[in-house]
Amino acid sequence: MALKVKICGLTTPESVDAAVDAGAAYLGFNFFPRSPRAVTLDRARELALAVPDGVAKVALVVDADDAMLDALTDAVPVDILQLHGHETPERVAEVRARYGLPVMKVVGVASADDLPLIDAHARVADQLLIDAKAPKGAVLPGGNGVPFDWRLIAGRRWPLPWMLAGGLTSANVAEAARRTGARQVDVSSGVESATGVKDPALIRAFIEAAAQDDVPALR
Numbered sequence: 001m002a003l004k005v006k007i008c009g010l011t012t013p014e015s016v017d018a019a020v021d022a023g024a025a026y027l028g029f030n031f032f033p034r035s036p037r038a039v040t041l042d043r044a045r046e047l048a049l050a051v052p053d054g055v056a057k058v059a060l061v062v063d064a065d066d067a068m069l070d071a072l073t074d075a076v077p078v079d080i081l082q083l084h085g086h087e088t089p090e091r092v093a094e095v096r097a098r099y100g101l102p103v104m105k106v107v108g109v110a111s112a113d114d115l116p117l118i119d120a121h122a123r124v125a126d127q128l129l130i131d132a133k134a135p136k137g138a139v140l141p142g143g144n145g146v147p148f149d150w151r152l153i154a155g156r157r158w159p160l161p162w163m164l165a166g167g168l169t170s171a172n173v174a175e176a177a178r179r180t181g182a183r184q185v186d187v188s189s190g191v192e193s194a195t196g197v198k199d200p201a202l203i204r205a206f207i208e209a210a211a212q213d214d215v216p217a218l219r
């Protein structure tokens with residue numbers, strides 16, 4: 001069965017249309033001000049209103065306070081909040097309760113020491129996004145286009161939906177899914193022609209490659 005795909009960091013109507021037409025299940029809008037993929041609330045609202053029913057609109061925030069989340073959820077019709085910072089399990093639970101929206105918590109992985117945090121968030125979040133931890137000195141906490149060692153999570157399962165991210169491209173997405181057992185994948189840099197510039201042809205190629213994943217997971 002085809003993998004469910006999230007295209008993250010969309011900033012233009014053209015890239016939203018390309019992702020929707022190609023069959024993306026989730027579209028990510030980035031509200032981290034320092035990101036080259038950041039959108040304003042007005043821009044995000046305009047983009048989100050054009051998304052058809054059945055495609056989930058995901059708001060990516062980094063250690064956002066309630067004021068920021070109040071403004072975001074008032075202005076933009078989003079379906080899922082993606083917490084991409086150092087939010088604790090307690091903060092995840094608080095955000096879920098306050099906004100009544102599903103929360104996808106991101107956990108960065110670089111070594112086996114990072115795995116217990118996945119289990120902690122699995123108890124409170126609605127979804128997990130298992131991403132590469134940002135390299136030392138990186139300016140951005142995500143969207144760095146680097147994979148992590150997939151063997152770290154091979155064979156592991158969690159009792160909630162989860163996505164794999166980090167350095168995925170049309171060339172490696174099917175293998176990444178086979179190696180990890182992921183049924184959902186997230187991509188940003190791998191569908192860009194330059195940092196922050198989504199390429200419709202790369203979006204289509206990625207989603208086509210994710211649809212080819214009909215090989216059982218390697219154990």
Ligand SMILES: O=C(O)c1ccccc1NCC(=O)[C@H](O)[C@H](O)COP(=O)(O)O
Pocket residue numbers: 008009028030032035036037060062084131140141142143144145146165166167168186187188189190
């Ligand atoms: O993409 C960004 O600029 C970004 C900035 C701050 C926090 C998170 C960010 N991206 C998060 C994502 O969901 C990416 O899709 C994920 O990290 C994978 O990125 P990539 O390795 O570039 O495919």
